[in-house]
Amino acid sequence: MLISIVAPCYNEEDVIELFHDQVQQVADRLLPLGHDMEFVYVDDGSRDRTLAALQRLADRDARVRYVSFSRNFGKEAALLAGLRHASGDCVVVMDADLQHPPELITRMVKLREDGYDQVIARRTRTGDRMTRTLTARLYYRIVNRLVDIELVDGVGDFRMLSRRVVDAVVNLSEYNRFSKGLFAWVGFPSTTFEYENAAREAGRSSWSFRGLLNYGLDGLLSFNNRPLRAALHLGMGLLVCAGLYTAWIVGAALVNGVQTPGYVTIITALTGLAGVQMIMLGVIGEYTGRIYYEVKRRPHFLVKATNVDRAKDLIP
Missing domain, CATH: 1.10.287 (Helix Hairpins)
Incomplete structure (x- = not known):
């Protein structure tokens, strides 16, 4: 089985090589079991030298594929680009800041072999501030009373997807995307396991309060009237x-x-x-x-540099 690792990157110059090394260690453990890996990195218009770091990774590892946007188009566009360029039998979507522990990929592979199309990692809120925990619980309680799908507290983008789930999500061409909701909307057999979220290895989060608020509104408005x-x-x-x-x-x-x-x-x-x-x-x-x-019907993103097939960048 070929496993594609899709990792959106925004200003991750300080951590991207460490992330790749840790995921590569997981790939080495899975190789004797008959599982190979490719790495699809999407540079979402970073302002630092993230692109240069990705090019260095591609020079030393032939399994690395990168796509760099002409500007910052947002994480949703980066996820879509990664899924489009992933050619694996299944795809693992994760953040490049190491808050999604790479060692959990092995557990996902085992659960995928049980026949699940989506293996979802749900983080606990251990260590979060009380205000953040209460706000999140209130948000999900309100949203799940309104939207036509179920959004689970603690469930994000960190998951393994089968090829048919990836194809279904990519074929949803809507411009206003909310991937967490799209993954729930397409359905297919799913399972969830819990993990404790890790701290960032370097840098700082690019999410502001305003960004989180707009992201929450997207979730509320994207799946109901x-x-x-x-x-x-x-x-x-x-x-x-x-x-x-x-x-x-x-x-x-x-x-x-x-x-x-x-x-x-x-x-x-x-x-x-x-x-x-x-x-x-x-x-x-x-x-x-x-x-x-x-x-x-504008394209979701424009590509500045890549080492993969440019034809996929022209899909609207």
């Missing part, structure tokens, strides 16, 4: 409330006569309704913007 339905229900509820309030005002006027209307009541009602309208417009605008990007 319930926010639009919620906006409709909220509008109907406000209409009913406005009708009841109007009936109450008219009834009070008929019984007690016309009184001077309250300034505070009017301002509060106008401000509240304006805020609700802006939220509704924002939800509609978010979906409209996604349609806007989809109909343009």
Whole structure:
């Protein structure tokens, strides 16, 4: 079995060679069992010398294939590029910062031999800050009530995929991609095991709070239209409330006569309704913007340098 290791890289100059050495050790242990490996690295427009490091790895190891983007297109585009260029019978998707322990690949291979199409590594939250743990649990609880698929807390991109799962995911050509959701959407027999997340060996995470927030919104909006339905229900509820309030005002006027209307009541009602309208417009605008990007059909990424078949880079 040929195993492809797909690792997106962004400013990983300090750790990429150490990562390759550790994964190569796993490959050497699997080779006597009849499993070979290839390494597919995707440089997501790094600002350091990550590309030079990948070129050095390719010079000394013929199994290394690299793709370097013309700019930073994001991790989702890097994952898609890696899956497109992977030719293995199965593919292991993992981060290049060594937070995904390479020694777990051996365990994935054993579970893959049991017939599973997806072998998923689910990290525990041991050592995480309490605020981060509670925020994550709240997010997944809310999202799983809304989306049409199940997203599991602690499950990320670290997993082994069979060839038919890889082909299914690559054939989903949507521009706004949320790989964690796509892996769940395609289905196929899956199994999950837990592991403790490791610390970064070098460098610092490129994820900011804003980036994590946008990533969470992508997960919420990519697999359902319930926010639009919620906006409709909220509008109907406000209409009913406005009708009841109007009936109450008219009834009070008929019984007690016309009184001077309250300034505070009017301002509060106008401000509240304006805020609700802006939220509704924002939800509609978010979906409209996604349609806007989809109909343009721009490529997900542009390649600056690679040592593999350039024809695959032209797929939109």
